Amino acid sequence: MTPKDPLTTQATADAGSAPEHDSAADRPFRVRLTVRHSDLDTNGHVRGSAYVDFADHARWACVQKAGVDPLEMTRSGLGPVNLETTIRYHRELRAGxxxxxxxxxxxxxxxxxxGRATQEFLVADGTLAATVESVIGLLDLETRRLVxxxxxxxxxxxxxxALLGAD
Known part of the structure; x- marks a missing residue:
């Protein structure tokens, strides 16, 4: 892996980079990310598709934190699906x-x-930058139908x- 450069590296969920909650009582799960130049549009703020990428990354980090092994899940014949996504922008995010x-x-x-996945994008001072809401399900990989x-x-x-709303 390359050194952490907030403008050029892939957003990561490093254990020490932000508080990640270990118990369902401490929900919501959160992961710290950094805006890269490649996440920007021509207006100099984060492009819409990058918000979707960040949201996907955070959901997968949460699934793994909940103890789900993605390969084991696939072997069991299931895969998570996102059926609908709504982004609400509140404050722009910029490079760095x-x-x-x-x-x-x-x-x-x-x-x-x-079900629903609700995700808030919060800057360091707690200001809400965006909200991403998704309709989610689990796909039976053989029948290609929702379970x-x-x-x-x-x-x-x-x-x-409990981290996955399944308590």
Whole structure:
């Protein structure tokens, strides 16, 4: 891995770079990221697709922190899917800005196949920069259909299922 340069390296979820919560009681999970020049649009602020990339990165970091092994999940025939994403911008992020992305998962049981991931992008002083909300599910990799009750599958796969809203 290359040295950490906030303007050129891939955003990472290094254990010592930001507070990551170890128990569900300490939710929401958060990961610290840094804006790179490649994340910017011609206006000099983070482009929309980079917010989606940051949100995906943070969700995967949360899944792994919950104790889910991505390879084991694939071997079990499941894969997480994002069915819809809404981004709300509150304050622009620019090159070199450090920010935290939180992850909160919820399964309300209305259709038994989908849930919601709500993620806040917070700058160091706590100012809300953006909110990303996604409709999520788990895909049966053989049938290519959403599985019912995804929370039950997360409980089976995770050592800390509460981080994934499956408590």
């Amino acid at each position: 800005d450090e920010f935290d992305v939180t992850c909160v998962f919820a399964y309300d049981g209305t259709d038994k196949k989908t 019912p009750d995804p929370a039950s599958h997360w409980r089976r796969l995770a050592t800390v299922p």
